[in-house]
Amino acid sequence: MKKTPNDKSDILIIIPAYNESDNIESIVDEIIDGYPQYDYIVVNDGSSDATAKILKKRGYNHINCPINLGIGGAIQTGYIYARENDYKIAVQIDGDGQHDPAYIERVVAPILADEADYVIGSRFVNGERDGFQSSATRRIGIRFLSGLITVLCLKKVKDVTSGFRAVNSFFIDVFADHYPIDYPEPEAIMDAVMRKKRILELPVVMRERETGTSSINLRRSIYYMIKVTLDIIVCRISYGIRR
Template sequence: MGTTKKKSDVLIIIPAYNEADNIENIVDEITTGYPQYDYVVVNDGSSDKTAKILKKRGYNHINCPINLGIGGAIQTGYRYAKEKEYKIAVQIDGDGQHDPAYIEKVVAPILADEADYVIGSRFVGDETEGFKSSTTRRIGIRFLSGLIAILCLRKIKDVTSGFRAVNKFFIDVFADNYPIDYPEPEAIMDAVMRRKRILELPVVMRERETGKSSINLKRSVYYMIKVSLDIIVCRISYGIRR
């Protein structure tokens, strides 16, 4: 598990929790269409057949002994990237919503030393294309985007996108410390406060074909309250430090 020989400087991190219906499609799409990249699937204590599929297919993977949550799973991937000395890491969800065809696009600015942190965004470029999520969640995304803009004077439109690429600096940072619950906005806040080069590029996302999101209305309310408070606390802590 997680021992495939390194052949690239780019690692694709694929967190997966109960993605038995989707994981083969996304890994096969990457290994067939984009074999120039390395990948690791982080099985986050799945209770379905995800672990059996990963083992049977011989996919490069790490099995978490318990469910760590999305933040813990991603941090596990970053720790692997740091240990193997990758220069760039790309996050792609295990549900197939992120199209691997855009990996080269989000990696290119880092390779060209034009960015440290690249976000694959649903809300820049042609907003008529691709899957945008529900109306309720789009409202929440706009709220968090506005909150970060007010606190940091930096506008990021798609603050909850899990499709991201980062350089070696952030691999090291996230391997040591990564937000646990709903980490995407908090990780962006951290990057903004570190004054690093953040770039948002348009990507077209796909709707989940099977299974369902773990985010329901109750969890969405909890999400908004918790993340908003965490963002404010994070901003205050950076203000004190600087």
């Protein structure tokens, strides 16, 4: 998985993709055409649609997972690639086009200035006024998880489920070794908070996905809330025992 171009960037964009055949070309082309200063890797997470064929046909830089690892496993694969190729900063964006690459410069700037170790692109910093905000039910769930992390860690993060993130080389190494599997975003924040690293939340405008639908229905949302709540509590207890 080593990459050795002559003009390799220090910044890698990790794009996990599962059954994103309708969206993946537009987001990758947007990065290639508009933001050539960044490198990227698409992690095809065992898609059952035409995603793999599109990636191969278009010659996109990609990794094909042999089976579906889940979002956490796909992202961890991207971090392993980032570590093996000595990237200094990694940026996560979704393969469904909801994350606007125009904001990559904003989320990496504090890391480049050594003002943050972990930056979250947030929908809610500006009071939920701009861009796609998801459903009211999901926003309630996000507020609950945000409040839980605040109570347990005394650190306020508003958009704990945002998958738009940038991290420095410290977290590239950490996440290459371990990344939460099922619904990783809140637990990854918890891990960063407990490591006492500098976390910064900056406003970004999300876009609604053009095609396809979210895999998280009501039943999965309930499962998500129960599982993530327990994971966060267990994670906090674990750090409390060790420190």
